Amino acid sequence: MRKIYDVFLAYNEPKAEAFIEKLRGKRPLFVCTLGTTETAKIPGISVAGKNPEFTDYTPPADAELLLLGKCKCIPVVPVTPEGIPTPALITMSALKIADIPTLVVSGGLRVKPHIPLLDLGGNPGGDIRKGRAVESVGEVIQRARTAGENLAKTADYIVIGESIPGGTTTALGVLLAMGIDARGKISSSMPGNPHELKTETVKAGLRASGEEFGSLAEDPIKAISYLGDPMMPAFAGLVLGAATKVPVLMAGGTQMGAVLAVVKALNWHVLDNLAIGTTRWIIADKTSDLRGIIAQIADVPILAADLDFSRSKFAGLRAYEEKVVKEGVGAGGAAIAAMIKSGGSITRETLLKEIERNYEHLVRPE
Amino acid sequence: MRKIYDVFLAYNEPKAEAFIEKLRGKRPLFVCTLGTTETAKIPGISVAGKNPEFTDYTPPADAELLLLGKCKCIPVVPVTPEGIPTPALITMSALKIADIPTLVVSGGLRVKPHIPLLDLGGNPGGDIRKGRAVESVGEVIQRARTAGENLAKTADYIVIGESIPGGTTTALGVLLAMGIDARGKISSSMPGNPHELKTETVKAGLRASGEEFGSLAEDPIKAISYLGDPMMPAFAGLVLGAATKVPVLMAGGTQMGAVLAVVKALNWHVLDNLAIGTTRWIIADKTSDLRGIIAQIADVPILAADLDFSRSKFAGLRAYEEKVVKEGVGAGGAAIAAMIKSGGSITRETLLKEIERNYEHLVRPE
Numbered sequence: 001m002r003k004i005y006d007v008f009l010a011y012n013e014p015k016a017e018a019f020i021e022k023l024r025g026k027r028p029l030f031v032c033t034l035g036t037t038e039t040a041k042i043p044g045i046s047v048a049g050k051n052p053e054f055t056d057y058t059p060p061a062d063a064e065l066l067l068l069g070k071c072k073c074i075p076v077v078p079v080t081p082e083g084i085p086t087p088a089l090i091t092m093s094a095l096k097i098a099d100i101p102t103l104v105v106s107g108g109l110r111v112k113p114h115i116p117l118l119d120l121g122g123n124p125g126g127d128i129r130k131g132r133a134v135e136s137v138g139e140v141i142q143r144a145r146t147a148g149e150n151l152a153k154t155a156d157y158i159v160i161g162e163s164i165p166g167g168t169t170t171a172l173g174v175l176l177a178m179g180i181d182a183r184g185k186i187s188s189s190m191p192g193n194p195h196e197l198k199t200e201t202v203k204a205g206l207r208a209s210g211e212e213f214g215s216l217a218e219d220p221i222k223a224i225s226y227l228g229d230p231m232m233p234a235f236a237g238l239v240l241g242a243a244t245k246v247p248v249l250m251a252g253g254t255q256m257g258a259v260l261a262v263v264k265a266l267n268w269h270v271l272d273n274l275a276i277g278t279t280r281w282i283i284a285d286k287t288s289d290l291r292g293i294i295a296q297i298a299d300v301p302i303l304a305a306d307l308d309f310s311r312s313k314f315a316g317l318r319a320y321e322e323k324v325v326k327e328g329v330g331a332g333g334a335a336i337a338a339m340i341k342s343g344g345s346i347t348r349e350t351l352l353k354e355i356e357r358n359y360e361h362l363v364r365p366e
Numbered sequence: 367m368r369k370i371y372d373v374f375l376a377y378n379e380p381k382a383e384a385f386i387e388k389l390r391g392k393r394p395l396f397v398c399t400l401g402t403t404e405t406a407k408i409p410g411i412s413v414a415g416k417n418p419e420f421t422d423y424t425p426p427a428d429a430e431l432l433l434l435g436k437c438k439c440i441p442v443v444p445v446t447p448e449g450i451p452t453p454a455l456i457t458m459s460a461l462k463i464a465d466i467p468t469l470v471v472s473g474g475l476r477v478k479p480h481i482p483l484l485d486l487g488g489n490p491g492g493d494i495r496k497g498r499a500v501e502s503v504g505e506v507i508q509r510a511r512t513a514g515e516n517l518a519k520t521a522d523y524i525v526i527g528e529s530i531p532g533g534t535t536t537a538l539g540v541l542l543a544m545g546i547d548a549r550g551k552i553s554s555s556m557p558g559n560p561h562e563l564k565t566e567t568v569k570a571g572l573r574a575s576g577e578e579f580g581s582l583a584e585d586p587i588k589a590i591s592y593l594g595d596p597m598m599p600a601f602a603g604l605v606l607g608a609a610t611k612v613p614v615l616m617a618g619g620t621q622m623g624a625v626l627a628v629v630k631a632l633n634w635h636v637l638d639n640l641a642i643g644t645t646r647w648i649i650a651d652k653t654s655d656l657r658g659i660i661a662q663i664a665d666v667p668i669l670a671a672d673l674d675f676s677r678s679k680f681a682g683l684r685a686y687e688e689k690v691v692k693e694g695v696g697a698g699g700a701a702i703a704a705m706i707k708s709g710g711s712i713t714r715e716t717l718l719k720e721i722e723r724n725y726e727h728l729v730r731p732e
Contacts, residue, residue, distance in 0.1 A: 067512055102516055103516065119482070143480070143481060153466075155520055
């Protein structure tokens with residue numbers, strides 16, 4: 001795969017290259033959209049499954065890490081049971097060394113972070129097995145669109161990331177309801193990627209809401225309302241508002257497929273101003289297929305930060321190479337923006353050094 | 367008084383001119399800070415006094431007007447009992463014709479607007495006569511500072527306005543507690559400017575909190591906590607965070623004195639990056655004395671938009687010339703930013719035309 005700086009042109013190469021050209025020398029704004037959902041508390045769905053209530057704390061803790069450089073709502077940085085630190089550590093390190101301004105947006109949270117938080121009037125999400133997942137989807141999209149329109153006047157381009165435990169399952173729900181065959185293609189932060197459990201969960205949701213594969217292809221609002229999560233209307237609305245004016249890098253893994261499908265159904269004119277920004281770990285993952293999802297939706301390029309932690313001095317970071325935790329909190333997109341903004345002087349090596357510095361300071365204070 | 371474009375150099379002329387030079391050709395961001403307080407419900411304190419609960423709706427309605435071009439939480443644009451429309455109409459018109467991005471921040475609101483709202487964790491304010499006016503002042507200032515630091519990376523300068531009914535009384539409270547003699551100098555949107563009622567209200571608050579004139583000169587957090595309002599920590603924190611990096615135009619009338627005193631006490635280094643932006647009506651008002659307040663605090667310039675509605679075809683707008691409603695929702699600062707951003711092609715005449723167009727559409731649909 002060809003690289004520009006340490007960014008792979010991972011899919012749709014000519015468009016990927018053109019997108020990077022558009023961002024060169026420009027000023028980004030990073031926006032992190034948060035949400036929590038009861039779906040994450042289904043046993044086996046999320047890495048925080050052993051202690052389901054903990055999933056309510058991960059997004060606010062991630063956001064605090066981005067804005068404050070430390071967590072406040074919990075005493076430590078979120079870490080999986082295997083000892084892998086939240087990808088917010090990558091995001092935070094990239095934003096810091098590249099001096100990228102950051103805004104945190106809530107789509108619906110049970111626990112509020114101790115930071116300035118752009119509220120869109122949304123509520124935490126329900127269990128999709130009941131077929132009633134998200135309230136006020138249309139209103140949240142509308143408010144997010146207003147925010148996106150205004151933010152687009154403050155930056156040359158916008159990078160949007162997300163933090164929502166259980167988000168790949170709800171992404172599968174929206175994708176299937178909208179007729180995109182994402183079975184077996186969705187990523188996971190769980191060892192072994194429990195595709196079957198996710199598919200069963202979504203099937204229960206489809207049954208409960210009286211829908212089936214593809215029946216909501218033309219109705220993204222209902223698809224989110226029944227089978228999605230509260231991050232989605234916030235993220236999609238921001239894209240819809242901003243991308244009419246400036247390029248938007250949608251920073252995430254396979255969840256970006258669901259957001260992209262929603263955006264396309266609501267205004268396909270903005271697709272030309274979009275790219276997906278992710279990590280090498282997502283592209284290299286054999287248990288999921290981001291390109292196979294995006295190819296079914298739109299002719300949008302994928303960029304992937306060439307992050308390589310195999311030589312890190314910390315086992316917790318080397319664990320990223322086992323492709324369990326692979327992406328999240330816009331880690332790939334933030335790294336890409338940092339590399340492009342610095343004109344390539346921020347490399348995967350300098351970024352890893354910064355990440356190690358922050359890891360040492362935050363995760364293992366001795 | 368000398369003018370640059372249609373902006374008076376109303377105080378501290380050389381610094382006022384230098385400040386305008388700094389903003390020339392630059393990109394502003396407009397931030398509107400909101401709050402509500404029980405103090406506004408004291409009979410005679412606010413123009414909405416006849417129906418005290420209505421004061422809870424004015425800030426959210428103002429903010430909706432700025433972002434959506436119409437109000438949603440109430441069916442009409444806020445208008446005083448005399449038929450004078452909210453100055454948010456001026457602000458909205460200026461932001462619109464100059465295409466200035468806008469962000470709305472809550473310091474503490476009883477009624478939430480139907481828009482994206484940057485929440486700082488603050489609560490609505492209490493009646494200052496009880497000497498317990500605002501909760502979590504330090505925490506809100508800290509969150510606002512974080513927001514200001516990030517916003518300063520997205521714009522060349524920041525214009526901050528406010529909407530809080532009863533705000534001039536709480537401003538008097540903070541000013542007196544901090545030892546600035548603002549008696550008889552504070553503005554009002556009430557016909558006849560009830561200085562005596564305001565002074566009595568503040569005296570009751572000083573008694574209840576065990577403080578006296580000047581006793582909190584070194585403790586702005588306590589001054590706000592006991593005698594202020596929830597807009598103040600949001601506004602002051604934003605200034606503190608942003609003005610270390612970019613110029614900040616503090617858009618308002620005599621209330622800006624209280625915010626400036628707080629900012630100065632917390633970090634006087636930022637004073638060089640500040641100006642007050644207001645309207646000609648505030649400068650011309652014989653019942654208040656903005657310059658006399660600011661002169662006691664800091665060597666900060668005052669700019670005043672030369673708004674003149676005397677020839678408006680609408681009585682509701684001509685009423686601004688009676689100097690009852692004179693400022694609010696950052697009207698003066700937004701007008702100044704629009705004039706400077708346009709290099710003078712937006713004049714008081716073009717702005718009035720836009721205001722009349724919006725007035726006709728929104729206030730008197732026939």
